Amino acid sequence: MLCVLIGMPGSGKSTVGRQLARRLGLPFLDTDQVLETRLGCSIREFFEAQGESAFRDREEQTLAECLAQERGVVSTGGGIVLRPGNRQRLQQAPCVIYLRASPEDIYRRLRHDTSRPLLQVADPLRKLKELYADRDPLYRESSRFVVETGRPTVAALVNMISMQLDLALPDRLGARTGETPKL
Numbered sequence: 704m705l706c707v708l709i710g711m712p713g714s715g716k717s718t719v720g721r722q723l724a725r726r727l728g729l730p731f732l733d734t735d736q737v738l739e740t741r742l743g744c745s746i747r748e749f750f751e752a753q754g755e756s757a758f759r760d761r762e763e764q765t766l767a768e769c770l771a772q773e774r775g776v777v778s779t780g781g782g783i784v785l786r787p788g789n790r791q792r793l794q795q796a797p798c799v800i801y802l803r804a805s806p807e808d809i810y811r812r813l814r815h816d817t818s819r820p821l822l823q824v825a826d827p828l829r830k831l832k833e834l835y836a837d838r839d840p841l842y843r844e845s846s847r848f849v850v851e852t853g854r855p856t857v858a859a860l861v862n863m864i865s866m867q868l869d870l871a872l873p874d875r876l877g878a879r880t881g882e883t884p885k886l
């Protein structure tokens with residue numbers, strides 16, 4: 704089984720995804736991490752040197768490779784839904800979960816973060832509100848499930864998602880065996 708997490712920066716895709724993968728006995732893949740390893744620098748540095756469009760090209764390529772894996776939990780970058788080709792790929796994937804978080808919750812979680820280039824602005828909360836207004840409809844159209852992340856802890860979210868997957872995709876335990884993907 705391949706389960707893909709999408710959502711705003713700071714919605715918990717990496718944190719929840721890593722623990723969910725452990726719970727399900729699946730490999731964990733983070734498109735941002737795969738990309739940073741390949742680029743040999745941080746995403747922030749790449750943004751500064753090459754610009755956002757070059758980053759989106761590389762991100763699109765990485766997503767396609769991750770989605771070609773048969774099994775795993777894939778955590779994506781928050782802007783993954785911006786490219787129409789990525790949205791189509793996500794719509795065709797069997798299990799895409801939108802971790803929904805409000806701009807205010809994300810601001811509380813990320814107010815000291817310096818790694819996310821789009822949030823290095825004078826008024827990050829305002830930026831988060833703009834990103835959310837643009838992207839929330841795109842996350843919804845690209846996902847099969849929406850999970851609210853405002854109140855639950857990471858552990859509670861992992862439990863909820865795991866139970867939801869058992870109900871919706873009962874054969875998922877069959878995916879516990881197999882090769883670890885090499886990216």
Ligand SMILES: Nc1ncnc2c1ncn2[C@@H]1O[C@H](COP(=O)(O)OP(=O)(O)O)[C@@H](O)[C@H]1O
Pocket residue numbers: 710711712713714715716717718719778812813852853854855856857860
């Ligand atoms: N449900 C949650 N409740 C409280 N804090 C959370 C929750 N989910 C994530 N966080 C925290 O928010 C920050 C951003 O999470 P992260 O997984 O990096 O988000 P993303 O990968 O979606 O950008 C981390 O410090 C993480 O511990």
Ligand SMILES: O=C(O)C1=C[C@@H](OP(=O)(O)O)[C@@H](O)[C@H](O)C1
Pocket residue numbers: 710711712713716717735746779780781782783818819820821
């Ligand atoms: O929202 C975005 O456009 C981005 C989110 C980041 O990932 P996270 O969602 O993990 O922060 C990363 O891909 C890049 O900084 C661009």
